[in-house]
Amino acid sequence: MNLENQNGQLDEEDKPNNNERPNKDSKYARWSLYLRQIISGSQNTRTQQEVVTLNVLLVGGPQTGKSAVGNALLGSLEFSSSLSSRPVTLEPKLCSLSFPAFLRRQGKETALRLRVIDTPAIPNLALTEAEILQNVTTFMSHRSVESVDVLLLVLRADVPLGREVENQLNHTLEVLLGPSWNSHSMIILTHKDQLRGSKLSQTQFLQRGSSVTQRLVEKVENRVYFADVSTKHVWQEGTKLRESILQLTVRNKYSSLQLKQVTIP
Numbered sequence: 583m584n585l586e587n588q589n590g591q592l593d594e595e596d597k598p599n600n601n602e603r604p605n606k607d608s609k610y611a612r613w614s615l616y617l618r619q620i621i622s623g624s625q626n627t628r629t630q631q632e633v634v635t636l637n638v639l640l641v642g643g644p645q646t647g648k649s650a651v652g653n654a655l656l657g658s659l660e661f662s663s664s665l666s667s668r669p670v671t672l673e674p675k676l677c678s679l680s681f682p683a684f685l686r687r688q689g690k691e692t693a694l695r696l697r698v699i700d701t702p703a704i705p706n707l708a709l710t711e712a713e714i715l716q717n718v719t720t721f722m723s724h725r726s727v728e729s730v731d732v733l734l735l736v737l738r739a740d741v742p743l744g745r746e747v748e749n750q751l752n753h754t755l756e757v758l759l760g761p762s763w764n765s766h767s768m769i770i771l772t773h774k775d776q777l778r779g780s781k782l783s784q785t786q787f788l789q790r791g792s793s794v795t796q797r798l799v800e801k802v803e804n805r806v807y808f809a810d811v812s813t814k815h816v817w818q819e820g821t822k823l824r825e826s827i828l829q830l831t832v833r834n835k836y837s838s839l840q841l842k843q844v845t846i847p
């Protein structure tokens with residue numbers, strides 16, 4: 583099914599509904615979101631609203647904000663996120679939520695159902711790469727997740743990325759999702775708020791940044807999103823992130839990456 587127009591932009595029908603935009607106040611908005619999920623959940627059953635379900639995988643180095651990005655996406659605090667000298671997330675976790683009437687598709691209001699999978703950091707002080715791969719693949723198979731629609735590679739904007747981390751991320755992702763993992767990926771550069779003192783634009787910042795980050799950015803075809811997912815701005819970021827995820831999905835014509843069979847020696 584071709585859902586993309588010639589410019590690779592969202593078709594009119596696949597644009598997020600502007601009605602989805604909530605009140606700006608984050609505390610109120612979060613509660614309002616929950617109430618809307620509950621109310622619209624029962625309406626969905628009655629009116630049989632169409633649903634697009636996307637599996638979104640969060641991957642990245644230690645303490646980069648993976649879990650915080652997951653919380654922003656779902657407008658919740660389901661994933662444990664905290665400042666720590668040790669890895670906080672040691673097991674994969676899946677949380678899902680539906681956003682009713684998020685887009686129009688084939689003339690119908692369609693809900694967006696996000697299934698967000700948080701994972702332990704790569705590299706990880708507490709787990710080897712083999713253990714992470716084993717944990718993630720076992721978890722995915724128990725939860726019947728066979729494919730990934732969007733991979734969010736979460737890095738810190740304010741911390742240069744080392745070559746070793748780049749190599750490990752590349753290797754793990756290739757084993758897990760195959761060599762074309764980059765086609766379904768987007769880089770989220772968290773801690774945008776820490777760059778406030780810098781007078782550079784985001785593009786200039788990237789151009790003057792580490793060659794390692796630049797290489798990864800090129801690899802994901804320049805899909806980069808600077809985010810501040812500290813609690814104050816989490817609501818606004820969540821809305822924009824969901825829209826970016828939908829945009830990438832449409833660009834990829836709703837295709838997904840099959841998870842590979844991983845054999846751990």
Ligand SMILES: Nc1nc2c(ncn2[C@@H]2O[C@H](COP(=O)(O)OP(=O)(O)OP(=O)(O)O)[C@@H](O)[C@H]2O)c(=O)[nH]1
Nearest residue numbers: 645646647648649650663664665670671773810811
């Ligand atoms: N200021 C600021 N803090 C952030 C941002 N993103 C994450 N943090 C903070 O960074 C810390 C680590 O965030 P987590 O979400 O636990 O990071 P993680 O990558 O899941 O960490 P591990 O599971 O340990 O690998 C928390 O205190 C977050 O609040 C951001 O954009 N800005």
Ligand SMILES: [Mg+2]
Nearest residue numbers: 648649670671
């Ligand atoms: Mg975490």
